Amino acid sequence: MPRLCGRRYGVSKVLFVPYALFDYDGYTRKARNAFQNMGLELESIHEKEDPVEAVKEAQGIFIGGGNTFRLLKTLYDNNVIEPITERVLQSGLPYMGSSAGTNVATVSICTTNDMPIVFPPSFKALGLVPFNINPHYIDPEPGSIHMGETREERIKQYHEERTTPVLGLKEGSMLEVEGDKAVLRGKTGAKLFIRGQEPQVLEIGTDISHLLKSE
Amino acid sequence: MPRLCGRRYGVSKVLFVPYALFDYDGYTRKARNAFQNMGLELESIHEKEDPVEAVKEAQGIFIGGGNTFRLLKTLYDNNVIEPITERVLQSGLPYMGSSAGTNVATVSICTTNDMPIVFPPSFKALGLVPFNINPHYIDPEPGSIHMGETREERIKQYHEERTTPVLGLKEGSMLEVEGDKAVLRGKTGAKLFIRGQEPQVLEIGTDISHLLKSE
Numbered sequence: 568m569p570r571l572c573g574r575r576y577g578v579s580k581v582l583f584v585p586y587a588l589f590d591y592d593g594y595t596r597k598a599r600n601a602f603q604n605m606g607l608e609l610e611s612i613h614e615k616e617d618p619v620e621a622v623k624e625a626q627g628i629f630i631g632g633g634n635t636f637r638l639l640k641t642l643y644d645n646n647v648i649e650p651i652t653e654r655v656l657q658s659g660l661p662y663m664g665s666s667a668g669t670n671v672a673t674v675s676i677c678t679t680n681d682m683p684i685v686f687p688p689s690f691k692a693l694g695l696v697p698f699n700i701n702p703h704y705i706d707p708e709p710g711s712i713h714m715g716e717t718r719e720e721r722i723k724q725y726h727e728e729r730t731t732p733v734l735g736l737k738e739g740s741m742l743e744v745e746g747d748k749a750v751l752r753g754k755t756g757a758k759l760f761i762r763g764q765e766p767q768v769l770e771i772g773t774d775i776s777h778l779l780k781s782e
Numbered sequence: 783m784p785r786l787c788g789r790r791y792g793v794s795k796v797l798f799v800p801y802a803l804f805d806y807d808g809y810t811r812k813a814r815n816a817f818q819n820m821g822l823e824l825e826s827i828h829e830k831e832d833p834v835e836a837v838k839e840a841q842g843i844f845i846g847g848g849n850t851f852r853l854l855k856t857l858y859d860n861n862v863i864e865p866i867t868e869r870v871l872q873s874g875l876p877y878m879g880s881s882a883g884t885n886v887a888t889v890s891i892c893t894t895n896d897m898p899i900v901f902p903p904s905f906k907a908l909g910l911v912p913f914n915i916n917p918h919y920i921d922p923e924p925g926s927i928h929m930g931e932t933r934e935e936r937i938k939q940y941h942e943e944r945t946t947p948v949l950g951l952k953e954g955s956m957l958e959v960e961g962d963k964a965v966l967r968g969k970t971g972a973k974l975f976i977r978g979q980e981p982q983v984l985e986i987g988t989d990i991s992h993l994l995k996s997e
Binding site: 589633634636637666676677678679680681682683684685686689690702703705715716721722724725727728729738 | 804848849851852881891892893894895896897898899900901904905917918920930931936937939940942943944953
């Protein structure tokens with residue numbers, strides 16, 4: 568995917584955001600190795616003097632996974648929420664996120680699976696798409712006696728409070744968004760939750776571009 | 783447990799807090815039936831004109847489960863955080879919580895498993911005990927290929943940020959606190975996470991009163 572992204576968008580260097588994990592240096596080393604193997608240079612935002620400038624100069628941005636609350640709080644602390652949103656939505660900066668980095672790309676982090684280990688100033692996120700994503704979406708094991716809520720029940724609870732659609736992205740899937748087109752890629756598929764409707768199972772290859780038009 | 787609680791503390795009527803679920807009336811009906819079967823009257827805080835007065839007059843309080851963020855936000859919205867803390871810690875009001883109702887009894891909701899479906903003004907909770915609890919604690923299934931963090935990894939991430947001890951209470955366990963004594967009850971046990979130490983497996987009957995002395 569990153570190589571594809573590099574080729575398709577003329578990107579040779581990616582700005583990495585390691586804020587979701589505690590050990591920025593270790594995380595950056597791992598990410599740098601992986602990107603170098605794909606022929607892409609990687610710079611981490613935490614090694615740059617001015618994070619806002621780093622975003623302004625980036626050719627492409629990759630936000631990695633970890634804890635979504637820590638990630639969002641650190642994006643706010645470093646004043647890069649608006650600069651990232653502006654560059655992606657207005658100048659088409661290629662954006663890639665995994666796990667927590669996917670959560671923050673959406674309307675809010677209200678459908679993350681993570682523990683609220685730190686208190687961000689808001690749950691409002693980058694809003695690069697007008698819906699929410701639940702990453703690592705998983706259906707309950709048949710016959711489970713665990714009494715905690717299932718993922719589907721949690722998302723239903725969210726819809727008791729809000730109308731934003733939620734895309735449950737299963738392990739091994741990704742959503743590719745380009746302009747006004749959004750298509751499910753990967754191996755496993757997704758489940759789409761619209762308030763007041765039965766959840767829809769979505770196969771790989773499904774075009775969900777209509778969701779980009781929701782408020 | 784509620785009957786025991788009623789007998790031991792001279793409680794004949796319990797104040798119920800249904801804020802963690804969306805349907806207060808339905809939740810109250812269920813809880814009322816269960817408590818009546820145990821010989822205890824149940825009044826719900828949402829049926830009372832003044833929630834703060836209701837807390838002041840209560841003989842005992844039971845906060846039920848659901849979504850921890852919704853519960854904590856509604857406790858703040860109704861200005862009952864301080865009154866509950868004061869009555870429990872200063873006048874020994876019997877308090878019982880399950881799931882989300884257990885989370886809000888601790889230092890903070892930072893170790894809840896729930897989705898952040900609404901934004902409370904703070905993650906700080908009632909602070910009835912000087913540590914955090916992770917309810918429905920579960921060890922990973924051996925051989926699982928799910929890539930989301932395990933519960934233990936999530937709690938370790940919390941300890942990258944904070945020093946508060948975390949008690950992982952397994953399904954089917956409870957913590958009984960009376961005065962300066964805290965004992966694990968139930969059927970399954972718990973796992974105790976202290977920052978910088980290996981997690982300790984705790985059997986049913988373990989006395990963890992020393993944790994009541996931590997900050």
